[in-house]
Amino acid sequence: MNAISIPPRGSHRHRVTFFPTTTWFALILLLLGLLACCASARAAPAASAELIKRGEYVARLGDCVACHTSPNGAPMAGGLELKTPFGTIYSTNITPDAKTGLGSYSFAQFDRAMRKGVAADGHNLYPAMPYPSYAKITPDDMQALYAYLQRGVAPVAQQNRETDMKWPFSMRWGLSLWNAVFLDDAPFKPDSAKSAVWNRGSYLAQGLGHCGSCHTPRGVAFQEKTMGQDGSSGKHYLSGFTFDGWHAVNLRKLWTPADIVQLLKTGRNSFGTAAGSMTEVITHSTQYFTDGDLDALAHYLHSLPAKPGAPVSQIKPAPAVAASNDALYNTRGGLGYLQFCATCHRRDGRGVENIFPPLAQNDSVQSKDATTVIHIALTGWQSAVTQHSPRSFGMPSYDRLSDTELAEILTFVRGKWGNHGAPVTPAQIAKVRKELKLKAPDAGGFVTPRFAALSAEPNASQLIHGMQLMTETRARLPNNVGNDLNCSSCHLNGGTVANGSPFLGISAFFPSEAPRAGKVISLGERINGCFRRSMHGKPLPVDGPDLQAMVAYIDWMKGATQANDKVPGRGVAKIDRALLPDPVHGKKVYAEQCAVCHGANGDGIRGANGEVAFPPLWGDRSFNIGAGMARTYTAAGFVKANMVMGHGQKFPLGQGNLSDQDAVDVAEYFTHMPRPDFPDKVKDWPKGGKPTDARY
Incomplete structure (x- = not known):
């Protein structure tokens, strides 16, 4: 089970959550939505290449592409579906197409939409487009962003879809009242008592980064509780918030600046790994921050005390504490962990460096609010793909485990290896399962023993x-x-x-x-x-x-099986033996898909405690030529069904993704690498029938 460090920022990317209130006024104020594209008829002025390049970077800082690009759609052309309890809204086209995008927006109209949430034709925007944060953007950055969206993005003629919000949420007039009460549209003002680095980090967090959209608690009208005041001193600012089945952690008491930078650049650090929508933030946005901006943001977040006026503290990993044998082998939670989690996260909970994250001393795992770790257990995980960590690793969903089983496993994980998380109950699992509207998965006839x-x-x-x-x-x-x-x-x-x-x-x-x-x-x-x-x-x-x-x-594990029964899932996958192996291609497949776990030289890799995590595939420490796995097609069947492990979200090991030909080719490659001999091979198949792919 893979854990995460910072749950998703911006649930508005996929699902928008509304919080019911007791008054008509509050209900209207709870509306969420996205920037609508309408137009006045003014063309954009000419912009220099330098300004457009600067605007592209500003768009990265604001992560515009995440919301305004639909799956398999053109960048910035909108169409991403956002479901809410009160209807559906769709992200809009912000390419410079004159009819369907922003091509006819003047700068003044663009600036008003970004700072005040008012479109070119005068209608109010739903504040899921985080204009209360974008209002902090400096005039220079706003000009650059406008230049990029007008001149640096390819125009796409894609009509915007109307929102499908239920009445009374379909009416927008209440948003004017919301803005009057909660919106502070003044650009960011540096604090003269602070350093330039601190101010840059504050600007990124409060403005373009809109960190508070997820990490700051919301009020009854779904406003950020520190909106309209100095966010850096407001006690609720970035103090964590639970919504839409995720818990966005408290950023006020975070790790060292180096740990923060590592997470934002690579998607992982010693405290865990990003998951959910936070992987999108890292994939599309923070990995592209300059080192200076990453350092500034990390410096700023690290400077925030747990509470205003309190001394700044620094979280340090506590010494790993081994789980006792009694806990591992004599409790249902420990046994469940060994079966479903220990392959990747190891018995010591320390994971495998740069592949599978640690659960020991993981902030999200042991968080007071267990929502995120429950969500991950039920729906799975996929790591961010970055320039620094180009390989994505995945974890399957464990929603086929019962509420009781998951509660037992998560309680074990949250209370071992120095973790101090409270037990998880089956009722908590059931609540998140219901919120996520999960359907019962098809086990495919194979009943996994426990x-x-x-x-x-x-x-x-x-x-x-x-x-x-x-x-x-x-x-x-x-x-x-x-x-x-x-x-x-x-x-x-x-x-x-x-x-x-x-x-x-x-x-x-x-x-x-x-x-x-x-x-x-x-x-x-x-x-x-x-x-x-x-x-x-x-x-x-x-x-x-x-x-x-x-x-x-x-x-x-025999159960009621009889000698002539057909057992689903028995053995390994079937491979067409008519496929001819290509070891040259197999070497390439190995380097791309297998070496990360089994080593570039086939000698396996070790976990944090020095124990072998994933075994060698050739050499003196691997299986000998008498093993069944030394045969090309036997190995190919195993590879086809079970490798690459941790690549996707197939239960229970995230395995699969190679074609039959890839499996045959890579099996031919590694089975024919040097390995120990088996002296008694001369005694094999005394009655004949030796397979053609035997090594001897």
Whole structure:
């Protein structure tokens, strides 16, 4: 489960939330919307290339593209649908098209719309277009922005869609009253008692960055509580706000300036990773800030005390505190975490650097308001794509887990590794689930066994020991594992993932004839075969407690399966063996898709605690040539179904996205790289039938 550092700024991008009030006047004042494009008939004056370039940067600072570009639409042409409880509004065309965009807006009309929320034809704009913040824009920046939108953006003739707001919210006259009460349209005024850097950061936060749109609490008329006063001294300014299923964190007591800069530039820092609409802010806006502006904004945010007049404090990561074995293995929340979260976030909650974020000491994870972490658990996550972090990583939605299961897991996460978050209840999960209007997902016929259910079995201690051996094989059986793999390297999540070599029902098929061995073998013998081949080690004693525990664990997943049954999701994906492998292309696929987790040289990568996070695919510490994974088409089937992991949002590991040909090509590439020999290979397939893709 991936966590986030700063939840989304600007829910107006996708969904606008209204807060009911008790008076007719307040209801009218709660309206939200976007800049409407109407026109008077004046052409824009000529603008220098330098001014247009400056305006492009101002548009980046204001993140104009995020709201005014629809999915797969032309930049700035509008059409983004914004659903509200009171109807639907659509972002408008702000390209310089004369009929449908801003092409016929004079500067005075543009300036009035940006500062006062009044369109060229005189109608009021809904304040979801954050003109109360844009009113702070300096005259020079406003001129530059106007020049860019008129001369630096390609005109697009795309008609604006009318809003579909329900009465009385369709009437705009109440917005004049709203503006009279709450709008301060004066440009930003520097504080002479502060440094130039501080003032620049204050300008960016209060004006173009409109940080308060999400991070400042709202009043009964949905106005920012500090609107119309000095935002830097108002006690509510940037103090956090919960809306639309997200909690925008308190920015007044944040990290070091360096941590803030890193988050805004790359989408991640040591405290977590951005998610939700904040990824859009970083993708389209903050990653392009100059270093000077990033430093100024970070300096300003860091200077804000938790409360006006209080000393500025600095959050420092507390020492990581390991979760006890009792918490991990003897609680339902710990077992659920091990199954669904630990692959990416590790048992110590510290994640994998630059790939999967830490949950330990993560501000959003342990926030007093758990809305954001619940939202992420239910809907998933995708990291920002930036110049500095060009690879996006994802997390699937876990909405198919019950409210109780998610509450158990999140309670575990919020209270371990030094985190101090309060427990999460099933009712809290249910509330956010309802707000998000989530539909029950299709499990596809594969029923995922739950580690948490092990604790209710009569032989729970034996089953949990078997699960531990499957998921932590190398650490728990160092005398039997000769490389850096675990059973779960091939049998994902302890053998509970469809098409990830799951253990569901397989004990029903043993004893069975094994063509490679040329005889009937037991389940224990099959497990020992993996120790000798995949883990390049030594077999376990047949009658020993470790092998018995592993057999018991697999047998627990048999359920009602009979020897002739067809088990959904068994094995790996099917690959067309008519596809001819291209190892040259496979090398390219590996570099682009696999190296980030398995290392440029195939030697795997390690987590923060030094343990192997993702295993080597070749070399002395990988599986030997006798392993099934050393065969091209077997490996391709596994890759097709389960890699790239953490790329998208497929349950439960965000896996997938390679084509069959890509899978075959990359499998041919890494299976034929150097790896340990298997001396007993001469005994394999004694009755014939050796696969054509065997390495020997």
